[in-house]
C-alpha cells in the first residue's frame with residue numbers, strides 16, 4: 477500500500493529524531509594529538525586492546541565511540557593496576573620524600589582519598605611535560621564551566637561561594653535549591669581539603685598548594701572522573717604484587733584501603749541510564765575491568781552508568797543533565813521549610829489559629845525527625861501517590877494546622893497510620909480529621925507556585941543561554957526547569 481505524504485514526512489522525522497537520540501548518533505572521530513599520545517602511552521604501559529576511540533557527539537560532546545561492533549558480555553576496557561592512580565600509592569610516594577628537617581615525614585598518611593588524588597593531579601599538572609603522567613594529564617578537560625562549583629568557587633580560597641560578580645550571582649539565583657545546597661556543602665569540603673592538605677604537606681619537600689583555581693580544577697577532576705574499585709585486594713595479594721613490580725618510575729600497587737581510583741581512558745566514557753555494565757578489579761589479571769551487557773554497533777557512542785541519579789545530583793556532581801531522566805523527581809523540602817517558617821511566624825500565608833504556637837509546630841517536626849521522616853519530601857511524575865515521607869509530614873501537620881492546636885486524637889490517628897494499623901483515614905468518624913483532601917490541596921497549591929517560578933526561570937535561562945562560557949550549564953538548567961515545570965503542572969491538576 478502506498479502511504480500518503482504526511483505519513484512519509486512523519487516517518488522521516490521520527491527516523492531523524494531516533495538517530496539524534498543519545499547513543500545512536502555517530503560521533504566525529506577525534507584527531508586530537510592528546511588522544512593519540514594517551515593511547516600510545518597506555519599501550520606502552522600494558523593496557524590491553526579495546527574497541528573504543530575518542531570522538532565528539534552532538535549531545536554528550538567528548539566521549540567514546542565503538543570502533544567495531546561490541547556484543548553483550550564483552551569487555552569494554554581493561555585498565556592494568558599500574559595505570560590506576562590511588563590514594564595509597566600517592567601516600568606511599570609522599571612518605572618517601574624527606575621533610576624539611578631531613579627526616580622521613582609521616583603526616584601525608586592523614587590525607588583522605590579525595591585529598592591525596594586532588595593533590596596528585598595538582599602537582600603532576602604543575603610539572604607539565606616533565607610529569608611521567610603528562611599524557612594522561614593532558615587528556616583531562618581544561619575546565620569545568622558546566623559544574624556549578626567551578627563557576628561559584630571564586631578566585632581566592634574561601635569556604636563560601638563567590639556570588640559577587642554578575643555571572644556567578646545570576647547562576648546561583650537560577651539553580652534549584654537542592655543543587656545550590658549541595659554546592660554550598662561542596663565549597664566547604666573543597667576549602668577544608670585545600671587547608672588540610674596545605675597543613676599536612678607543609679613540612680614535606682614537595683610542591684606546595686599555592687594556586688586556588690588550579691586546586692579547584694584538580695579537585696573536580698577527582699570528583700567527576702574517579703571509579704569505584706569495588707571489592708578491594710587482600711594484603712597478601714598486595715605484598716605479592718609489590719615484589720613483582722620492579723619499575724620504580726610507576727606508582728606502587730593498589731591497597732586494600734583504596735575505594736576510588738583515577739583510570740586513564742576508562743574515564744573518557746560518558747553516562748547513560750540505559751547502559752548496563754559490570755565493573756570490578758580482577759585479582760587474577762590485576763586489571764580493572766568493565767564488561768558491557770548492551771550491544772553497540774560500530775560508530776555508536778559507548779556508555780557506562782554513573783548510577784541511578786536525578787538531574788539535580790548530576791548537575792551538581794558532574795555538570796550535566798539528561799533529557800527524559802527516569803530518576804527525575806520533584807523535591808519539596810525547600811517549600812516545606814518555607815511553609816513551616818511561615819506557620820511559625822504567623823505570616824499571612826499561614827492558616828494557623830492563635831493557639832497553634834511555634835513550639836507546638838517544632839514539636840510536630842521533632843516527631844517526624846525522631847521517626848527519621850523529616851526531609852526528602854518528593855513527588856514523582858510516574859507515581860500516582862506522593863512519597864510516603866511527604867504524606868507522613870502532611871498527615872501529621874495539616875490536621876493540627878486546621879484545628880489550631882495539637883489534638884490528641886489526630887496524633888493517635890497519625891501514629892496508627894504510621895504503624896500501618898489504620899492506613900485509611902477515611903475510617904475516622906471525625907471528618908475534620910481526614911487530611912487526604914487537605915494534603916491534596918496543599919500539594920496543588922505548592923505545585924501552582926512551582927509552575928509559576930519554573931516558568932520564570934525557564935524564560936530567564938533561555939534569554940541568557942547563548943554565547944557565554946557556561947552555555948552548556950544554561951542548557952542543563954533549561955532541562956531541569958522544564959522537567960520541574962512539567963512535573964509540577966501534573967501534580968497541580970491531579971485529583
Ligand SMILES: C[S@@+](CC[C@H](N)C(=O)[O-])C[C@H]1O[C@@H](n2cnc3c(N)ncnc32)[C@H](O)[C@@H]1O
Nearest residue numbers: 536538539700701743744745746747794795796
Ligand atoms: C568521566 S568523564 C567522561 C568523559 C568526559 N566527557 C571528557 O570529555 O573527559 C565525566 C564527565 O563527562 C561529562 N558527561 C558524562 N556523561 C554525560 C552525558 N550523558 N551528557 C553530557 N555530558 C556528560 C560530564 O562533564 C562529566 O563530568
